[in-house]
Amino acid sequence: MLDLVDDSTRAANRPGAATGTLVVVDPYSSGSALARRAKELYGLTSIAVLTSETLPPALVASYPAEDFRAEVRFSDVLESARAIESLCGGRPEFLVCGSEPGVEAFDLLAAHWGMRPNTGSSDARRDKHLMQARLRDADVRHIPHHKARDTESAVAWCARSGVAEYVVKPVKSFATDGVYFCADLDEVRAACDRLFGRLDLAGELITEVLVQERLIGPEFVVDSVSLNGSHFVVAMFRYMKETVDGNPVYRTMSAVEVGDHPDIVAYVEQVLSALGIENGPGHSELILTSEGPVLIETGARMHGGLGARLVDESSTHSLIDLTLASRVAPEEFRRLTGTRPSLRRGVVECFLSASVAGVVTANRVRESCGGLDSHLFDTCPQTPGDRLEKTVDLITSYGRVVLAHADARTLERDVEHVLGLDRSGRLMEVLPEAG
Known part of the structure; x- marks a missing residue:
């Protein structure tokens, strides 16, 4: 029976x-x-x-x-x-x-x-100005920054800051909404004029913007879960981005070994403590500069989008399960975090980008990528007649192709194949809108 x-x-x-x-x-x-x-x-x-x-x-x-x-x-x-x-x-x-x-x-x-x-x-766990100020007060490496309530205040700070390039964004930005890279004061002014008075992704009116130095170096995202002030780094990814009309646009996110970056782990633990994230998940994005890691921002929540699933697909540890354990079953959390996470295989998320807005005439994502050795899944449901926005941030990326393989060379080859097809417009054929 x-x-x-x-x-x-x-x-x-x-x-x-x-x-x-x-x-x-x-x-x-x-x-x-x-x-x-x-x-x-x-x-x-x-x-x-x-x-x-x-x-x-x-x-x-x-x-x-x-x-x-x-x-x-x-x-x-x-x-x-x-x-x-x-x-x-x-x-x-x-x-x-x-x-x-x-x-x-x-x-x-x-x-x-x-x-x-x-x-x-x-x-301070949402407002990026307060976040950087909290790091400064805790003597944790941070970005020179200024909160502006009008365009002239932002331009004036940039003019006297002595930094080479700037970032302008809403103080509560997420999903790269309203983030602008600016090379000079005219671009700072234009970015502020686009931001002030519009709604952010959470539906709040933008009345303040953060201006700060643009840092140079590889960008990492670090996923952590904490319990009673003890922090556990679950996973780490490296981003590759491109700039479109002054906006950072994601292209790939690749899993990396947590154990290969003890300096990043130690820094993120400092950040979490400074921001008071003592229980539950944290999602930190940072630049690895010549002086060491420097925080861009931290969210007191899990990695968004497909991030938690990609941790599960690549790592010995589950971000979702640890997040729940930290809130539901502390003893289970302590058991699960008794060993350091490691990669079971490489995983890369390819972010697909539309160079123009228009109407889909053909979706060739699955037929072009589904046969790759490393193809895991894709999220591109568009059909002919659907409208696509031009990709200028994370939200307007039209889909993802996720690749996974134990062999690094196979994975690298397939990533280049996907991105090459996407850049040439052969994954999603679009009829540009008139004008």
Whole structure:
């Protein structure tokens, strides 16, 4: 006779098993996987807390409403907490942040319920000016910077800063939204004029911008999970970007060995402590300069997009599982972090880029890339008649091709093949819009 065991029974038999309700604040992007995985691992049901009604459609589309038994629209912390408690019959057992727009609401709810909140100012975990100031005050290497409330203030700081090139971006930018690389003061002025008065990706009016020195060097992203102030670096990737109309555009993200970069690991641990990220995930982007690593920004949430899945595909450790364990099962977290992560195979995410806006006439991504030795999957659902935006940031990249292989030369060859086809317009054929 077959021994039939349902998911909840399996979960109850796991080390560190838990019961109850998990609240996920803004379960978008990689955070969309948290509710389903929490049910698989721990038998938990989940409630979604949604903080904004003006997020980009692509981000909103990643929300798996079917994985949640209820949802709450965040207003203020007391009203939202009461709404959640009415659904749970009291305080929920567990709480996690799903994506960048939810960081501040998550911090408020964690503090309200005393559920291992992060420490210090929540604003410094979203506002990039306050973030750099916090590093400065903690004597951690940081970028020279200035917060401007008007164009003239930004231009004046750049003029007296003595730096060679500049970055201008909203103080709460994410997904490279509104990030401009500027070579001179005229470009700084133009970038500010484009930013002030428009809405950012979270739907907030841009009234302040951050201007800072543009650093030169290879760029890395570092994924970490912390528990009670003890930090564990789970994974590390190296970015390759190009500049389009002054905007940084992602082209590849390649997994690298955590153990090969102890200087980056030590620096990120300093950053996390300075920013008060003591519990849960952290996602840090930095430049490795000639003087050492310097932070661009840190998010108090998991790596967005496909990042968490790519960690699972390449590493001995799971970013999603460690994120949940840090909030749900601390003893399981300690067990999982007893060994250092290492790569099982190389993984590269290729970001596809449209050089013009227009209408799709043919999607050749799968037929052109699906037969590659390292092809893992792709995310390019467009069909003829769909409209594409010109790629100027992460959100307007029209898709991804993800490659994985144990042989570095095979992987490198296939990456060049994908990017070559993309640059020549042979993956997605587009009829440019008139004018």
